[in-house]
Amino acid sequence: MRLPLLITAIACLSVNPLALADEVQVAVAANFTAPMQEIAQAFEQDTGHRVVAAFGSTGQLYAQISHGAPFEVFLAADATTPARIEQDGLAVTGTRFTYATGALVLWSADASLISDGEQLLRSGSFQHLAIANPKTAPYGLAATQVMQRLGLSAALADTLVEGQSIGQTYQFVASGNAELGFVALSQVYRNGEITTGSAWQLPADLYEPIHQDAVLLDKGADNPAAAALLSYLKSERAAAIIRGYGYGH
The missing domain is CATH 3.40.190.10 (Periplasmic binding protein-like II)
Structure with missing residues (x-):
């Protein structure tokens, strides 16, 4: 008479707890x-x-x-x-x-392009600089703050290529459609080093935290x-x- 109860109890104990996951x-x-x-x-x-x-x-x-x-x-x-x-x-x-x-970097897929990031921005020796839309992407807003604080907003205006997100901005640079761009450090960094290309990590005083x-x-x-x-x-x-x-x- 007690066998069905015992089987039920064993069955309950054997249920995978992950089955209750959400x-x-x-x-x-x-x-x-x-x-x-x-x-x-x-x-x-x-x-x-x-x-x-x-x-x-x-x-x-x-x-x-x-x-x-x-x-x-x-x-x-x-x-x-x-x-x-x-x-x-x-x-x-x-x-x-x-x-x-987060942290902002100036990044290029070309490993030899960025040695002195500020000097490169001031030189204007590139055609396209990618940024994320500053109205919808906080990293894009940070990029505009960097250009403003360096006094380069007007000089760089004609080079800007705008991505709708920082993900699209990264793709512009990774694909070569833009020689360089402002991206999130997390997109090009892992465990202490830049994983691909060349980069300049922007000083923290050039943009709001x-x-x-x-x-x-x-x-x-x-x-x-x-x-x-x-x-x-x-x-x-x-x-x-x-x-x-x-x-x-």
């Missing part, structure tokens, strides 16, 4: 593509939760969230946009925090995977990945 929809600023992919893999291994990420410029993602996109977590490339989303009533109050601080904030969106308020991901971003394992791509954390 999925989280995340909107991620394009500069954080590579580290997010690595973090997502580690997060899935450690928790069983699955990350579904969409990448784009912070401004584009903000527009999508404002129009009802099903994102549950937002990792922006600035601090002001998540704060605005919170003010709009689309995020859970008190969940916003800085997950990374790029504090990148994360926030729990209303659509993720009841999703355990969303809360778990935000907690995981604060973990040492995630922090090590983030530092490995040149971010402050």
Whole structure:
């Protein structure tokens, strides 16, 4: 008479805990593509939760969230946009925090092009300089600040090629359509060195700090995977990945 109960108990004990895992929809600023992919893999291994990420410029993602996109977590490339989303009533109050601080570089796919970055910018010996759209991409805004503080805005205006995100900006330079461009350090850096081409890491006093904030969106308020991901971003394992791509954390 007790055999069916025993079989049921054994079956319950043998259930894979990952079967109870959840999925989280995340909107991620394009500069954080590579580290997010690595973090997502580690997060899935450690928790069983699955990350579904969409990448784009912070401004584009903000527009999508404002129009009802099903994102549950937002990792922006600035601090002001998540704060605005919170003010709009689309995020859970008190969940916003800085997950990374970014850095800007002048980069070329040509390993011999950039030796003195400032001198190269002043020389004008190039046809195309790529930047991200400063209205939608915080790294593009930082690039305009650099040109302003160097007094080169007018001199460089005719050379600018504008990408809609820092991801597209990187592609302009990587493909050779622009000889050089302002990109995120994380796109060309790994574990202490530039991985390809040549680069000049811009002095921090040439642009405002790029504090990148994360926030729990209303659509993720009841999703355990969303809360778990935000907690995981604060973990040492995630922090090590983030530092490995040149971010402050």
